[in-house]
Amino acid sequence: MSEQLEHVKCLIIGSGPAGYTAAIYAARADLKPVLYTGMLAGGQLTQTTEVENYPGYPEGILGPEMMQNFEKQASRLGTDIRFGYVSSVDFASLPHKVVVDESKTILADTVIISTGASAKWLGLESEQKYNGFGVSACAVCDGFFFRGQDVAIVGAGDTAAEEATYLAKLCRKVYMIVRRDEFRASKAMVHRVLNTPNIEVLYNTETKEILGDGQTVNAVKVINNQTNEETKLDVTGFFVAIGHHPNTEIFRGWIDMDPTGYIITKPDSSETNIEGVFACGDAQDHIYRQAITAAGSGCMAAIDAERYLAAKEHVVTA
Numbered sequence: 079m080s081e082q083l084e085h086v087k088c089l090i091i092g093s094g095p096a097g098y099t100a101a102i103y104a105a106r107a108d109l110k111p112v113l114y115t116g117m118l119a120g121g122q123l124t125q126t127t128e129v130e131n132y133p134g135y136p137e138g139i140l141g142p143e144m145m146q147n148f149e150k151q152a153s154r155l156g157t158d159i160r161f162g163y164v165s166s167v168d169f170a171s172l173p174h175k176v177v178v179d180e181s182k183t184i185l186a187d188t189v190i191i192s193t194g195a196s197a198k199w200l201g202l203e204s205e206q207k208y209n210g211f212g213v214s215a216c217a218v219c220d221g222f223f224f225r226g227q228d229v230a231i232v233g234a235g236d237t238a239a240e241e242a243t244y245l246a247k248l249c250r251k252v253y254m255i256v257r258r259d260e261f262r263a264s265k266a267m268v269h270r271v272l273n274t275p276n277i278e279v280l281y282n283t284e285t286k287e288i289l290g291d292g293q294t295v296n297a298v299k300v301i302n303n304q305t306n307e308e309t310k311l312d313v314t315g316f317f318v319a320i321g322h323h324p325n326t327e328i329f330r331g332w333i334d335m336d337p338t339g340y341i342i343t344k345p346d347s348s349e350t351n352i353e354g355v356f357a358c359g360d361a362q363d364h365i366y367r368q369a370i371t372a373a374g375s376g377c378m379a380a381i382d383a384e385r386y387l388a389a390k391e392h393v394v395t396a
């Protein structure tokens with residue numbers, strides 16, 4: 079006997095501000111959304127501390143707490159929230175086929191992609207070894223643990239500049255490891271870095287290895303790529319801030335993306351190149367990447383999905 083496939087009107091993939099906002103709107107539009115959280119339920123904000131720039135929280139709120147609130151609201155309004163990750167999709171025909179945890183196939187009339195983005199890593203073995211034990215990709219989340227200590231941060235974009243100045247407030251000294259002889263960050267951010275006395279910028283410098291005692295980090299070996307001179311920086315924390323990559327690999331071949339993997343949506347819309355598939359949040363936005371903009375685009379995706387289904391129903395019943 080063949081397995082009975084589950085058929086849903088609206089499947090939401092991802093549980094950051096974009097996914098949960100899409101769920102809130104889709105549930106209120108009676109689309110009975112099913113949302114799969116992915117491996118990091120709540121998304122990137124669960125790895126931050128204080129969020130001060132999300133409107134409606136005059137005193138600020140902790141990232142994990144905010145995401146719990148998003149989840150509660152989506153759930154209260156009727157979203158079926160499930161822990162699981164989408165392992166593959168087949169968008170060749172309607173309804174769309176989505177495979178969860180490499181085992182369960184769901185048929186979906188509409189799919190909202192809100193899979194977000196993840197931090198990039200240098201790719202060193204020692205970086206993996208000490209990840210969470212001195213190595214971090216989020217200064218705002220983990221800087222607190224290095225109060226009064228010396229740390230290093232790699233990267234030269236706005237994120238690295240912002241995080242370096244954040245760390246400088248907590249730490250005794252911040253080495254900023256910049257691989258070229260200039261920053262990529264905006265002039266204002268560079269100005270701020272260069273005017274922070276306890277930040278030392280090391281230009282033309284690359285990280286060779288993160289050193290430690292097997293438990294925690296105690297130094298970083300860097301090399302000047304002009305002179306080949308190696309230096310050991312005595313630091314207990316090593317922060318990586320070299321950008322993010324969108325979590326869109328499973329959609330490759332189906333959904334149009336830019337060369338770096340960000341999903342391309344039609345102007346003023348969350349529509350992708352595939353009928354009934356919508357994208358929102360950091361999987362689709364490499365410019366703003368804020369909780370509030372992700373939430374806004376999640377709202378757009380749910381409204382687009384609802385209008386798409388209504389138009390189809392109208393054609394069928396007309």
Ligand code: NDP
Nearest residue numbers: 200233234235236237238240257258261262319320321322
């Ligand atoms: P970016 O892609 O802008 O910058 C990444 C940085 O990491 C670059 O300086 C790059 O060096 C460096 N880098 C990449 N790979 C390596 C490597 N293997 N080793 C060493 N260095 C490496 O990413 P961001 O996260 O900084 O910013 C992303 C977007 O978000 C940007 O548009 C930015 O403006 C925006 N943003 C805005 C903020 C604000 O306005 N407040 C705050 C944070 C981000 P290189 O320059 O040599 O390529």
